[in-house]
Amino acid sequence: MTLELFLQEQNEMMKRLHIDRAESSWMSSTTGEEKWNKKTAEAQTAMNVYFSNKERFEKVQAYLAEEIENPLHKRELESMYANMVRNQLPEAELREMVELSTELVGVFNTFRATLDGKEVSENDIRQILIKSNDLEQRECAWHASKQIGREVEEKLLSLVRKRNETARQLGYEDFHQMSFELQELDRDYVFNTFTKLKELSDEPFRQLKQEMDEELVERFNIGIDDIRPWHYADPFFQEAPPSKELDLDPFYEGKNLEELTAATFQSMGMDITDMLEKSDLYPRAKKNQHAFCSDLNREGDVRVLCNNTTSDYWSVTMLHEFGHAAYFKYIDSELPFGLRRPAHTLTTEAIAMLYGRMGKDPAWMQQFLGVDQNQVESLTPLINQSLRKQMLISARWIMTFAFFERELYKNPDQDLNSLWWKIVQDVQFVTPPENQNYPHWAAKIHFTLVPVYYQNYLLGELTTSQLERYIKENISDDLFTEKVGEYLVNEFFLPGARDHWNTKIEKATGEKLNPKHFVAQFVSVK
Structure with missing residues (x-):
């Protein structure tokens, strides 16, 4: 298979996977419905599994080792390589991380803080912190804005540890170092x-x-x-807080x-x-x-x-x-x-x-x-x-x-x-x-x-x-x-x-x- 044909195939597959994930994620964010959270997790897992394919990864590595005349083709391969490296893991581990991340995002989408026994939105809290001169109300509102932290802490730390574990399996110090390298950041x-x-x-x-x-x-x-x-x-x-001289x-x-x-x-x-x-x-x-x-x-x-x-x-x-x-x-x-x-x-x-x-x-x-x-x-x-x-x-x-x-x-x-x-x-x-x-x-x-x-x-x-x-x-x-x-x-x-x-x-x-x-x-x- 020629490089051009290989890249054409990969682009067609990436397009389908991207659309599936993006559409599900949009529905999840706009509805908060669990079914869309699940579909988003499935779509993200499908994309990760695609990038985890070892035979495909070895082909990308082999092409990159050759002299590539077309700079656009080389850039495509480099982009694919970065996505593939992070996914060279067993499907079960990829699925576990996606499901945990999606579950946490679902919590953030639907969670509403409680203040004085009533549910409040982030806009409500923002208005109190901008406008209220009631010090007790301000303190309570600020603490309410952090309630979600207790809700997600345990699972978030599990996800962080899992990210680190998988990054080390791939030869990196930790997930942070891997992410910088794969983002082309020094x-x-x-x-x-x-x-x-x-x-x-x-x-x-x-x-x-x-x-x-x-x-x-x-x-x-x-x-x-x-x-x-x-x-x-x-x-x-x-x-920056609103200035008393400048309220826009x-x-x-x-x-x-x-x-x-x-x-x-x-x-x-x-x-x-x-x-x-x-x-x-x-x-x-x-x-x-x-x-x-x-x-x-x-x-x-x-x-x-x-x-x-x-x-x-x-x-x-x-x-x-x-x-x-x-x-x-x-x-x-x-x-x-x-x-x-x-x-x-x-x-x-x-x-x-x-x-x-x-x-x-x-x-x-x-x-x-x-x-x-x-x-x-x-x-x-x-x-x-x-x-x-x-x-x-x-x-x-x-x-x-x-x-x-x-x-x-x-x-x-x-x-x-x-x-x-x-x-x-x-x-x-x-x-x-x-x-x-x-x-x-x-x-x-x-x-x-x-x-x-x-x-x-x-x-x-x-x-x-x-x-x-x-x-x-x-x-x-x-x-x-x-x-x-x-x-x-x-x-x-x-x-x-x-x-x-x-x-x-x-x-x-x-x-x-x-x-x-x-x-x-x-x-x-x-």
């Missing part, structure tokens, strides 16, 4: 970059947090040493988030109306409470799940998720199925973050929200400060998650609860609650749903800053033009996974990923 480089970024941002972040804490002291009439996690506006301190929510009154999002992309020559129609954007019982984007068939069926309320938070989320969606939609449809995807998770996160940042762009507020020019000009310093605050807070949060996850896989049997709060205190400067003997960390769905993924958010932010700098210096100072849209589509979206992610960034911006642009934009004190 783990030492990534964590050295994060450590350096932490050191560079320590003092700016300390100053920023001191200002925030002083506002909390004044608002709640407490001492600065009394501040605890529930005094912040987000359960994990990953979002009133600007959204009477606005339609779908129309705002569509208009933003339309200004750049991109049509997202087809994807809006297929999406599931509003909250209801048993539906996944988070937000994500799914490319169901890599042929145009792209959908977003949100839980919108009319607010700045969900407007930014819509822009973010449809950034993913636009990337998926405009990938070259002529590429082989296996490469008809973003170059890397971090590159699609970069585009999502580029659009998410627009919610804090004065020009966007004036053009799309219809805010008066004089009002925008008066708010611009506060908006810029708000975006910088958000970037520093989210960067420190991502580091916290990434540092902890590395240690989680290094030794899942250590005192993880104490470790969590040690890292939170060291990186986020947050004083732990008195009771640390609780799996607060496990309440974050990413440990279960997308393991060893979180570093890509910060790598994405670094890429976004590099992209913004390049666009403003070389394409247009006004983001909302078809010229910018053409650049993004042709240079970033269209190539799909044709190249290694860093080669792609270099081709699009003139240099490989360089953290200096993020540092100059948000860390350095001007």
Whole structure:
């Protein structure tokens, strides 16, 4: 069999398996029904078993050992190899991990915290932490947001141990190290970059947090040493709190988030109306409470799940998720199925973050929200400060998650609860609650749903800053033009996974990923 025929066969099979899994997963997330959880597990297991086939794996290895003239064929084989390595296990073990993971995701989809004897949603808790001045209510709401952690802890740790066990069978230190290698990420480089970024941002972040804490002291009439996690506006301190001088929510009154999002992309020559129609954007019982984007068939069926309320938070989320969606939609449809995807998770996160940042762009507020020019000009310093605050807070949060996850896989049997709060205190400067003997960390769905993924958010932010700098210096100072849209589509979206992610960034911006642009934009004190 020729290499070309072999790859054609594999692409046809991967397409069928991908669609089965994506459709089942979408139904599971939107309905919370057990039958779809089971179908998702079956579809994921079928895909893993396909990639576990030893004869197929040996063929891929043999082809890669040869001289391959067509670079696209080589890239396809490299992509297949990465998927196959992790699945070179007995079917029973693959099935066990998928079933455990799917069961946990099902718990996250349907779980609702209890507060004062009543079920509450994550939106409910978020509103209490943003708006309530009742300190007892805030503390209770924060603890309620972590109830899911106790619910999933035992099975999640079993899954972590199982992931490690299988990674070691395949010759890796642990699942974390394997995941980095198979994602084409240099783990030492990534964590050295994060450590350096932490050191560079320590003092700016300390100053920023001191200002925030002083506002909390004044608002709640407490001492600065009394501040605890529930005094912040987000359960994990990953979002900047609303500023008392800058409340953007009133600007959204009477606005339609779908129309705002569509208009933003339309200004750049991109049509997202087809994807809006297929999406599931509003909250209801048993539906996944988070937000994500799914490319169901890599042929145009792209959908977003949100839980919108009319607010700045969900407007930014819509822009973010449809950034993913636009990337998926405009990938070259002529590429082989296996490469008809973003170059890397971090590159699609970069585009999502580029659009998410627009919610804090004065020009966007004036053009799309219809805010008066004089009002925008008066708010611009506060908006810029708000975006910088958000970037520093989210960067420190991502580091916290990434540092902890590395240690989680290094030794899942250590005192993880104490470790969590040690890292939170060291990186986020947050004083732990008195009771640390609780799996607060496990309440974050990413440990279960997308393991060893979180570093890509910060790598994405670094890429976004590099992209913004390049666009403003070389394409247009006004983001909302078809010229910018053409650049993004042709240079970033269209190539799909044709190249290694860093080669792609270099081709699009003139240099490989360089953290200096993020540092100059948000860390350095001007």
